[in-house]
Amino acid sequence: xxxxxxxxxxxxxxxxxxxxxxxxxxxxxxxxxxxxxxxxxxxxxxxxxxxxxxxxxxxxxxxxxxxxxxxxxxxxxxxxxxxxxxxxxxxxxxxxxxxxxxxxxxxxxxxxxxxxxxxxxxxxxxxxxxxxxxxxxxxxxxxxxxxxxxxxxxxxxxxxxxxxxxxxxxxxxxxxxxxxxxxxxxxxxxxxxxxxxxxxxxxxxxxxxxxxxxxxxxxxxxxxxxxxxxxxxxxxxxxxxxxxxxxxxxxxxxxxxxxxxxxxxxxxxxxxxxxxxxxxxxxxxxxxxxxxxxxxxxxxxxxxxxxxxxxxxxxxxxxxxxxxxxxxxxxxxxxxxxxxxxxxxxxxxxxxxxxxxxxxxxxxxxxxxxxxxxxxxxxxxxxxxxxxxxxxxxxxxxxxxxxx
Amino acid sequence: xxxxxxxxxxxxxxxxxxxxxxxxxxxxxxxxxxxxxxxxxxxxxxxxxxxxxxxxxxxxxxxxxxxxxxxxxxxxxxxxxxxxxxxxxxxxxxxxxxxxxxxxxxxxxxxxxxxxxxxxxxxxxxxxxxxxxxxxxxxxxxxxxxxxxxxxxxxxxxxxxxxxxxxxxxxxxxxxxxxxxxxxxxxxxxxxxxxxxxxxxxxxxxxxxxxxxxxxxxxxxxxxxxxxxxxxxxxxxxxxxxxxxxxxxxxxxxxxxxxxxxxxxxxxxxxxxxxxxxxxxxxxxxxxxxxxxxxxxxxxxxxxxxxxxxxxxxxxxxxxxxxxxxxxxxxxxxxxxxxxxxxxxxxxxxxxxxxxxxxxxxxxxxxxxxxxxxxxxxx
Numbered sequence: 001x002x003x004x005x006x007x008x009x010x011x012x013x014x015x016x017x018x019x020x021x022x023x024x025x026x027x028x029x030x031x032x033x034x035x036x037x038x039x040x041x042x043x044x045x046x047x048x049x050x051x052x053x054x055x056x057x058x059x060x061x062x063x064x065x066x067x068x069x070x071x072x073x074x075x076x077x078x079x080x081x082x083x084x085x086x087x088x089x090x091x092x093x094x095x096x097x098x099x100x101x102x103x104x105x106x107x108x109x110x111x112x113x114x115x116x117x118x119x120x121x122x123x124x125x126x127x128x129x130x131x132x133x134x135x136x137x138x139x140x141x142x143x144x145x146x147x148x149x150x151x152x153x154x155x156x157x158x159x160x161x162x163x164x165x166x167x168x169x170x171x172x173x174x175x176x177x178x179x180x181x182x183x184x185x186x187x188x189x190x191x192x193x194x195x196x197x198x199x200x201x202x203x204x205x206x207x208x209x210x211x212x213x214x215x216x217x218x219x220x221x222x223x224x225x226x227x228x229x230x231x232x233x234x235x236x237x238x239x240x241x242x243x244x245x246x247x248x249x250x251x252x253x254x255x256x257x258x259x260x261x262x263x264x265x266x267x268x269x270x271x272x273x274x275x276x277x278x279x280x281x282x283x284x285x286x287x288x289x290x291x292x293x294x295x296x297x298x299x300x301x302x303x304x305x306x307x308x309x310x311x312x313x314x315x316x317x318x319x320x321x322x323x324x325x326x327x328x329x330x331x332x333x334x335x336x337x338x339x340x341x342x343x344x345x346x347x348x349x350x351x352x353x354x355x356x357x358x359x360x361x362x363x364x365x366x367x368x369x370x371x372x373x374x375x376x377x378x379x380x381x382x383x384x385x386x387x388x389x390x391x392x393x394x395x396x397x398x399x400x401x402x403x404x
Numbered sequence: 405x406x407x408x409x410x411x412x413x414x415x416x417x418x419x420x421x422x423x424x425x426x427x428x429x430x431x432x433x434x435x436x437x438x439x440x441x442x443x444x445x446x447x448x449x450x451x452x453x454x455x456x457x458x459x460x461x462x463x464x465x466x467x468x469x470x471x472x473x474x475x476x477x478x479x480x481x482x483x484x485x486x487x488x489x490x491x492x493x494x495x496x497x498x499x500x501x502x503x504x505x506x507x508x509x510x511x512x513x514x515x516x517x518x519x520x521x522x523x524x525x526x527x528x529x530x531x532x533x534x535x536x537x538x539x540x541x542x543x544x545x546x547x548x549x550x551x552x553x554x555x556x557x558x559x560x561x562x563x564x565x566x567x568x569x570x571x572x573x574x575x576x577x578x579x580x581x582x583x584x585x586x587x588x589x590x591x592x593x594x595x596x597x598x599x600x601x602x603x604x605x606x607x608x609x610x611x612x613x614x615x616x617x618x619x620x621x622x623x624x625x626x627x628x629x630x631x632x633x634x635x636x637x638x639x640x641x642x643x644x645x646x647x648x649x650x651x652x653x654x655x656x657x658x659x660x661x662x663x664x665x666x667x668x669x670x671x672x673x674x675x676x677x678x679x680x681x682x683x684x685x686x687x688x689x690x691x692x693x694x695x696x697x698x699x700x701x702x703x704x705x706x707x708x709x710x711x712x713x714x715x716x717x718x719x720x721x722x723x724x725x726x727x728x729x730x731x732x733x734x735x736x737x738x739x740x741x742x743x744x745x746x747x748x749x750x751x752x753x754x755x756x757x758x759x760x761x762x763x764x765x766x767x768x769x770x771x772x773x774x775x776x777x778x779x780x781x782x783x
Contacts, residue, residue, distance in 0.1 A: 001413075001475045001696045002406045009405060071405055260774045280767035281760065287770060288714050292686035295407065295693050302407040316682045372671070378681050379674035383654055386669050 003298075005075075012072055016054075016079050023048050024083050035084045039165060042086040046120025055118045056094055063102070063110075064118045070304040074297075092161060093117045093124030097170045100187075100240045104228040109189070113168065125166035125192070126240065127157040127214060134159070135373045137172075138181045138234060139392075141401070142216060144173035144188065151175075151188065151226070153196075153219040159367070163199045163212035166192050170240065171216075172233050177398045184397050185233030188225045195219070206359045244368050252364065253325040253357050254350075256287060259332065262349055266335055273335055282331055289324045293317055315374045322364035322371070329358040407692055409479060416472075417479040420458070424487035427452055430741050436490040436601040437744075446490040446601070447564075453489070454523020459497055463505070468518025474636070474699040478691070481637040485644030488748050490601035492526045494641065494755065495561035498634035500527025503569045507580060507618030507626050516567070516582075528565035530556040530607060531627055537761055538571065539624070545572035545609065547581055552614040555606065560755055562605030563594040569617060570609070576621035581614035599751035601744070631756045635709040636694040642716035642752050643687050649723035649745045650680045653730045660732070673730060680723045687712070687719035710766035717752070717759035724749035 005013060027034050027048070031041040049055040050064060057073040059065025066072075081087075098117055101110055116122040133140035142155025153173055163169070169190050176184035190197070196219035201209035228236040254262070263273035263283075273279050293316075300314055332354055333340035342348045343355035365371050379385040392400055409417065428449055436446050453459070462477040463469025477497070484493055501520050504513060504527075519525045531538040533545065533556060545554025552572055559568065562585075570581045585592065589612040597604045618626040654677055657668035667673050694712035697705040724746040728735035735742045753759055 001409065001692055001699065003693060003696045003702075004700075005405060256770060257774055260771060261776070264776055274771055277764070280771075281763050283770060284710075284714055284763035284766040287766065288690060288711050289686065291693070291711055292689050292715055295689035296685055298405065298407045299689055299692065301405070305406075306408075316685055319682060320686065372675070375675040375678035376671070378678040382681060383650075383674075383677055385654065385658070385674050385677065386666065388671065389665070389669060 009071065009075060013075050013079065016076050019052060019054070020079055020083050020085070023052075024085060027085075034086050037088060038086070039089060042089045043120040045086040046090055046118075050119040055120075056098075059118075063114050070301045074301050089123055089162065089165070090117070090120055092126055093122075093166075096126060096240045096243045097124040097168075099243050100170060100236060101189075101227065103239055104187070104236050105189075106224075109224070109227070113189070122167040123162065123165055125160050125162050125169045127160055127163075127169040127171040127190070128237065128240075129159045130156060131158055135370055137237070138185065139400075140172060140174060140185070142171075142173045143177075144175040144186055146175075147220065150220055150222045153188070153190070153216045153221060155216050157214040157216070158202070159211045160199075160214050161211055161367075163192065163214050164201065168192060169214075170227070172237050174397065175230055175233075177401075178396050179231065180394055181392055181397045181400060182234045183231055185237070186230050187227040187233040187236040188221060189227060190216075190219065190221055190225065194221070204363065206356065206363075241369075252321050253328055253361075254332075254353065256290075258350065259283065259286070259328075262332065262354075263335070265349060279335065282327075286324060286328055289320055293320055315369070315377050318364070318368060319371055319374045322361065325357060325364060326361040329354050329361055333358055407689075409475065413476055413479050416476055417483055420480050420483035421486070423452075423456065424483055424489060428487040428489050430488065430744060433488045433490050433601050433744050434741075449489065450491040450493070450523060450526070453491055453493065457521075459493070459501075459523045460521030462497075463501060463517050463521045467505075467513060467521065469521040475695050478637055478640040478695040478698075481640035482644040485641030485748075485752075486648045488601060488645065488648075488744055492528070492561035492564050492602065494602070494634070494638065495528040495565060496520060496523075496526045498637040499529040499630055499756075500565075500567070500569055502630045502633050503529060503580060503617060503626065504582075506629050507622075508582070512582060512615065512617065525566040526561065526564055527567045527569070528559055528561045529627075529630065530559040530562065530568050530570045532556065532558060537757060538627075543571060543573045543578055545570065547572045547574045547579070547614045550613060550615075552581060552583055552609045552612045555608045557606040558595060558597070558604035559607050560604050561602060562592060562607050563603040568607070570607075570614065571623050571627060572614070574620060578623035579620050580617045580623040580626050582617050583609065583612055583614050587612045597751075599747040601748065602751055632706050632709045633698060634756050635713045635762070636691070636698045636705075638752055638756055639687070639691045639694060639709075639712035639716035642720040642749070643684065643691050645745055645748055645752070646680070646684045646687060646716070646720040646723040649720070649727040649742075650677065650684060652741060652745075653677060653680070653723075653727045656731055667730075676726055676730065680719075680726060683715075683719040683722050687715040690715040707766060707769050710762045710769065713756075713762040714759055714766060717762075720745075720749040721753060 024034065027045060030044065034041050034045065046055060053064065053066040054076055056065045057068040057076055058070055061067045094117060098114055101113060113122070117124060128137060130140045130142060142153065142157065144151045144153050153171070155173065169192050171188045171190045172185055173188065174184050175186040196217045198215040198217065200213045202211045202213060203209055260274060263279060266273040268276055296316065343352040345351040348355060376388065380387050432449065457470050458480050460469030461472050461480055462474050465471035501517065504516050508516065520527060533543065534541060545552065545556060552570060554572060556570060562568065565585055568583050568585055570583050571578055572581055589610045591608040593606045595604050595606055657673050657677065658666055660667050690711045694708040697708035728742040728746060731740060731742050734740050
């Protein structure tokens with residue numbers, strides 16, 4: 001039990017800090033506001049990281065990683081988030097799609113895509129969910145039909161994060177409607193600019209658009225775009241999804257400093273909100289949840305470094321983080337009384353950040369596995385409880401659809 | 405960085421689990437609810453536990469202990485909590501021995517610690533004198549010219565302890581005193597309590613010799629010091645209890661059938677069990693952090709202990725309550741196990757200050773170390 005760096009870890013942290021100092025300084029000369037959500041600066045930063053083999057530290061050297069440990073990756077991530085480096089864009093490609101390619105794609109496909117993705121030259125998205133297949137992903141209907149040597153893809157995907165700026169997508173489609181639902185699926189990669197692909201932004205309740213609908217109308221793709229055997233797409237997809245759970249469980253919303261700064265600005269009959277016992281009780285709970293999540297992730301690093309696999313127990317991360325954010329934003333806005341209604345950045349504290357998070361929190365409880373699906377996963381895979389009663393497993397997909 | 409028990413510590417835990425599995429079945433715990441004040445079966449268990457050297461786990465070798473350390477003590481605490489062991493281990497080791505190690509002069513240490521480590525004597529800590537946290541009351545017990553007069557109620561394990569650390573007022577304020585409970589001036593009354601597997605007593609003192617422990621007037625600070633350390637081991641006991649609750653609930657849900665299938669196939673049940681698991685994992689993670697802070701004498705200990713205390717009380721409270729619910733009508737019977745866990749969950753959440761008080765300490769710590777920003781608003 002040791003929550004401090006070993007001498008080797010401290011040396012590694014020092015090396016990382018020195019690199020970050022130099023490179024952030026150079027980046028700022030080119031881009032004065034590197035923390036702003038901007039694809040160009042994110043690409044420039046990613047290229048620097050890849051050059052120094054910091055882009056994916058645990059990846060083997062042959063793929064541009066440095067063959068490092070999960071703890072080294074954690075140290076780098078901690079230091080990187082502290083220095084205000086650009087974020088976003090590459091997580092789905094590097095965290096989910098590339099590990100899937102590494103496990104299932106042929107050597108040519110791996111050589112073609114892994115390097116450019118690592119350097120930030122190409123961005124990936126994940127074409128899984130559909131209007132009638134969200135939590136029940138294996139119920140998807142996008143059709144992959146044999147056409148000569150290749151495949152003709154038709155259907156509709158939805159909730160595709162970053163579709164409009166992605167170059168390639170990992171596509172799960174149904175190649176056999178006669179097989180039971182989990183056994184008729186096949187995985188492919190597609191060029192997001194291929195003819196027949198139409199991307200339409202989804203307007204979220206927050207007012208922003210981070211997801212898209214992707215319509216695939218007779219998109220022709222070659223058989224060498226297939227990843228894994230025909231009919232085994234579900235097995236491939238599970239690897240992608242497991243990697244999603246590892247990526248997903250980070251603390252969200254305002255920091256402790258932000259919460260306290262905010263609370264000190266709200267007057268009470270005596271003192272400010274920080275003197276209110278109810279607020280203080282909640283503050284303690286939010287802090288315990290955030291720290292509990294952080295230590296839980298550190299425990300999974302230890303499991304990794306001991307050669308054990310952190311499994312579905314990582315599912316608790318997003319479950320706790322999402323519910324915590326919802327509780328925190330609702331309570332902190334209530335504390336403002338009528339003023340909490342104002343989301344106008346000119347008047348609302350923190351330029352309306354809490355109001356934005358309030359409207360965002362519901363989506364966090366749904367995206368990347370709903371609360372309910374995550375609880376099912378814990379129940380079935382961690383606690384060994386039986387799965388829900390399934391009426392759809394042994395039946396051909398065609399018959400399922402006809403039942404409605 | 406290493407966020408788990410080491411291989412040796414895991415082995416120690418496994419041995420403890422095997423031993424308690426064999427020697428401390430739940431039937432023994434239930435028996436303590438029915439036996440008379442003598443509580444014979446649990447005395448025998450404490451002797452066996454002491455024989456294994458567990459009492460001396462964190463007591464230094466030069467004081468007659470094993471000198472293994474606090475992470476090892478936490479490992480044993482988790483197993484004692486899992487087994488609901490009806491022994492005065494917590495009072496004697498997490499509370500009394502900590503007070504002696506922190507406050508006693510060398511002569512007291514060498515008199516007490518080897519015997520505590522061997523389990524020959526049992527110690528306890530006496531702070532309360534009535535309802536509400538002891539910090540919020542004036543202390544009625546007084547020491548004058550080395551003699552203690554007053555009443556302490558309740559004293560956890562005060563019915564079986566041989567010695568006590570008693571918080572009492574003297575000229576320079578609240579101080580901690582060592583008292584021999586076999587003195588004829590001590591009158592003890594065992595009281596009925598929520599969890600008879602770890603009893604409580606009313607202790608009344610008339611002209612009982614009392615030796616000062618720690619500085620005069622520093623009793624409050626010394627009790628805080630003891631609580632900050634004891635809270636960590638107690639969190640591990642809570643964690644052990646919470647994990648066991650989850651296991652018995654899961655096993656019962658797999659076995660019990662309604663409407664033609666096991667209740668473990670209903671989401672109303674599986675999701676409740678998943679929620680237990682989530683709380684238990686958060687409790688485990690914060691408990692590990694606190695164990696590290698305790699073992700490495702880190703300045704973060706008060707904050708880490710408070711986090712562990714809040715998370716572990718929440719986890720065990722929830723698991724114990726919902727375990728009864730999942731067991732249905734059976735769960736509220738005397739013969740079934742869930743009420744044993746429910747009783748212990750209540751006992752552990754009160755034993756070193758109720759969780760709300762710890763949440764307040766944590767909030768105070770967070771407010772204090774997060775200075776006000778020049779512009780008070782969310783960045």
